[in-house]
Amino acid sequence: MGHIRKLAGEIGVRVQGTNGEFLGSRYIARKFRVMGYEVDIQKFTADGQTSRNVIAYKPDGMSDRFVIGAHMDSVRGSPGANDNASGVAVMLEVARLIANNHRAKFIKFVAFGSEEYGGNGVHHVGSATYVARRTDRSRRRIPGMISVDMVADGRPLLVGTAGIGPDVVAKTLFRKIKATGIDVAYRTLCDCSDNGPFERAGIPGAFMWSGLEPNYHDPSDTVANLSRRDVRRSGRALLAFVRALKRDMITRFRQY
Ligand SMILES: [Zn+2]
Numbered sequence: 001m002g003h004i005r006k007l008a009g010e011i012g013v014r015v016q017g018t019n020g021e022f023l024g025s026r027y028i029a030r031k032f033r034v035m036g037y038e039v040d041i042q043k044f045t046a047d048g049q050t051s052r053n054v055i056a057y058k059p060d061g062m063s064d065r066f067v068i069g070a071h072m073d074s075v076r077g078s079p080g081a082n083d084n085a086s087g088v089a090v091m092l093e094v095a096r097l098i099a100n101n102h103r104a105k106f107i108k109f110v111a112f113g114s115e116e117y118g119g120n121g122v123h124h125v126g127s128a129t130y131v132a133r134r135t136d137r138s139r140r141r142i143p144g145m146i147s148v149d150m151v152a153d154g155r156p157l158l159v160g161t162a163g164i165g166p167d168v169v170a171k172t173l174f175r176k177i178k179a180t181g182i183d184v185a186y187r188t189l190c191d192c193s194d195n196g197p198f199e200r201a202g203i204p205g206a207f208m209w210s211g212l213e214p215n216y217h218d219p220s221d222t223v224a225n226l227s228r229r230d231v232r233r234s235g236r237a238l239l240a241f242v243r244a245l246k247r248d249m250i251t252r253f254r255q256y
């Protein structure tokens with residue numbers, strides 16, 4: 001909740017390429033560094049402005065790692081508490097909980113910039129940049145990706161692909177969440193989050209979401225309208241997958 005209060009409460013609106021998004025990225029990078037992660041800032045142009053991805057990883061780990069991502073930008077006029085300070089907070093807290101675990105070396109945590117549509121009608125620019133800047137070999141070897149996006153609005157979790165790439169990661173994520181007793185449904189979802197560009201590159205992607213809600217892309221997407229209980233629920237859900245991640249699972253994901 002502290003991360004959400006900072007991002008959506010103090011910093012507020014974080015439109016791509018604006019100072020709000022920059023301040024969000026700086027906060028997230030600082031948190032990852034305090035946990036002992038290396039941080040790379042990947043800059044790119046979105047709708048004529050400089051935007052960035054914050055990429056955190058433990059040194060000396062596996063190359064071409066599993067990606068856990070959450071976008072940090074919001075739309076104009078919306079503080080983006082559920083969309084998507086909630087996903088960033090869940091990602092940061094899972095990163096903290098596994099910081100000293102060997103599984104941290106299988107993963108890159110990425111806070112994506114410019115997920116939302118720019119004035120030019122283009123979306124998912126941060127995640128598309130992340131995928132495009134890999135070599136062909138590296139793209140083939142990325143085992144999978146989970147986008148955590150809008151996960152604390154009082155609704156049950158939904159897990160699925162965008163209907164484009166292999167479903168092995170989404171199915172596995174669904175099973176691991178289900179096994180914890182958390183209410184979750186498997187569905188093929190929209191191409192409306194950062195798993196889209198990964199799936200288009202043939203990488204098994206998953207979208208962890210709780211669906212559209214009344215405060216979506218509205219000034220009312222505030223900390224006060226967030227479900228604190230669901231932040232915890234979504235954190236437990238992602239942690240269940242991360243704690244189950246093993247080298248042979250990664251090998252299996254790479255075969256798709
Ligand atoms: Zn979003």
